[in-house]
Amino acid sequence: MPSSREHEDAPSAEASVVPNIGSTRLHLIILGLWLCLFVSAMDTTIITTALFRISSEFYALDRGPWLVTAYLLAYNSFLMITAKLSDIWGLRTILLAFNGFFLVFSMACSAAQTMNQLIVFRALQGIGGSALYSLVFVTIMKLIVPDKIAFYSGVISSVFALANLSGPLIGGAISDHTNWRWIFWLNGLVIPISMAILLSSMPGINDNKSTKERLRGFDIIGGVLSVCWPVPLLFALQEAGVSYDWNSGVIIGTLVTAFVLLTFFIAYESWASYKTKIDVIFPARFVANPAAALLLFSMFLLGMPFMSMFIQLPQRFQGVNFVSAERAGILLLPVSLMTPVGAMLGGLLNKKFPAECVLLLGTAVIGIGTGLLSSLPIDNGIADATYGYEIITGAGLGLASTPYYIMLYTSVEEKDVPIGTGILNMLRTLGGAVAVAICSALHNSVLHEDLSAFLNAEQIAGVKASGTFIARLPEATRIQLGRVFGRSYNKQFKVILAFALLNFLVAIALAVARKKKGIFGKMPIRTLENEFTKIDRKHEGEKEQAVTARANETTERIEGTTH
Incomplete structure (x- = not known):
């Protein structure tokens, strides 16, 4: 297999941009980024096991799920525009500002006096x-050498x-043993540490431009539309089949609204890309470029098994094997621990092999693992093979997960990398939301078809509404119910398997497209200065001297031959 190094081009700008921070400072920045991203990601799950306690205190059990939905709607909708804001105020300023923003409203959540305030x-x-999610990855793309x-x-x-x-373990422990407001007070302990680290270690932007100059050409309309269309779409995907039927007016209305706004967004961004000098939120050239378009589509497909693994698998443990939420989290340990190990292994492989090959390997392994999980036994015992399948x-x-960022750097212009990173992250979460919606619809369909054979209408409603109701059913009925749930989850993972296999085919098409474009296996080469890099003037001078010396030698040889 050819090394990625063999495929590199060697433009004159290579090695002219070098890091301007030391290794100690680098690792301090990584620690600060890790901490702020950790609390941001954990807040999507920490509240799930405390919903009943919080909702009961406000006498609003029916609105409890909105504490999760409201966070996720905003979390998934602002990924693109926040990545773009770093081009205006610089990563250090914007990261600190949103750390502060997150901290302020975490404290506001802890002080909420009504359910509406908390939502x-x-x-x-x-x-x-x-x-925080979007900007951390933008920082990595600018901070780390390619x-x-x-x-x-x-x-x-x-x-x-x-x-x-x-997240669920900490949330459950806080809810059971102390005041639920500690869920939000925890952020007040971690975020100031993160801010102090980033404030002391991250350099600021220094391009000699004023904020007014950077704001000139900012895509305000595209930015607003980039936030507006995901909100109704994600609401429909999260609530359909759970709070509302798929054919209800609420779901149809929000889906139509999302489609109309998305159409406006695409049309406006296409027009602005080719007819104006606006620095657009979503460059149309991403879609016109097969290498970039396939990369984005592949990331969307990757989000489907990723989210299904961490959402559907714990539910399978609880619904089929009748374990507690805490036990389900422990049973998820193999996949939870193996994912970061696989990511770091992928990082090492990307140094020796083309990123396209690493992506092909990763998508193939995902397909194998997902297929195996779709074949789990439907009895209430947990098969030992489950842990191997998770690994x-x-x-x-x-x-x-790792090759996408390398290939992004060589698929788009370097100045488009920050917004490309935001788009990649948004598409992964969007793919996950679509997968969970599909799994939810399949689950409800299976329950509707199979439960009526041994449960009455009232019992079916109870099964769909509460795990406590299931626990009160007779043992024989629970075993039957577990088998129905088992068939449902196996069917869900078969559908996810189909998307995983599609991603493998897309990865092949991506490799072919990059080969045709001449960027197969190419490692990124940084040519633009940013907060963390500088032009290596010394190297440039040495290079010019070497070129001059070679030119003189060539001239002398020609003259010698002539004489």
Whole structure:
């Protein structure tokens, strides 16, 4: 297999841009980024096991799920525009600002006196969390030297596995043993540490431009539309089949609204890309470029098994094997721990092999793992093979997550990398939301078809509404119910398998497209200065001297031959 180094071009700008910070400062910045991303990611899950306690205190059990929905809607909708804001005020300023924003509304959540206040504060907290998620990856793309981007992306990606694992456990422990407001007070302990580290270690932007100059050409209309269309779409995907039927007016109305706004967004961004000098939120050239378009589509497909693994698998443990939420989190340990290990392994492989090959390997392993999980027994005992299947799937998810950022750097112009990073992150979360919506619809369909054979209408409603109701059913009925749930989850993972296999085919098409474009296996080469890099003037001078010397030698040889 050819090394990625053999495929590099060697333009004159190579090695002319070098880091301007030392290794100690680098690792301090990584620590600060890791901490702020960890609390941002954990806040998507920490509240899930405390919903009943919080909602009961406000006498609002029916509105409890909105504490999760409000955060996720904001979290997923602001990924693109917050990535773009770093071009205006610089990463240090914007990261510190949104750390502060997230901290303020975390404290507001802890002080909420009504359910409506808490829901509103959770949505605003979600905006801060979205910015932290997006900006951390933009920082990694600018901070890390190209041949180490994959490895450090893997280190940062370990946040999500640990947050998915620890969030529900910490939330449940706080809810059971102390005041639920500590869920938000925890952010008040971690975020100031993160801010202090970033404030002391991150350099500011120094391009000699005023804020007014950087704001000139900012895509205000595109920015507003980039936030507006995901909100109704994600609301429909999260609530359809749960709070509302798919054919209800609420779901149809929000889906139509999302489609109309998305159409406006695409039309406006296409027009602005080619007819104006606006620095657009979503460059149309991304879609016109097959290498970039396939990369984005592949990331969307990667989000489907990723989210399904951390959402559907714990539910399977609870619904089929009748374990507690805490036990389900422990049973998820193999995939939770293997994902960051796979990501760091992928980072190392990307240094020796083309990123396209690492992506192909990762998507193939995901397909194998997902297929195995779709064949789990439907009895209430937990098969030993489950842990092996989780390890395989986690390794695949980790391996596949790192090549995207390397290939993004060589698929688009360097100045488009920050917004491209935001788009990649948004598409992964959007793919996950679509997958969860599909799984939810399949689950409800299976329950509707199979439960009527041994449960009456009242019991079916109870099964769909409460795990406590299931626990009160007779043992024989629970065993039957567990088998129905088992068939449902196996069917869900078969559908996710189909998307995983589609991603493998897309990865092949991506490799072919990059080969045709001449960028297969190419490592990124940084040519633009930013907060963390500078032009290596000494190297440039030495290079010019070497070129001059070679030119003189050639001239002398020609003259000698002539004489």
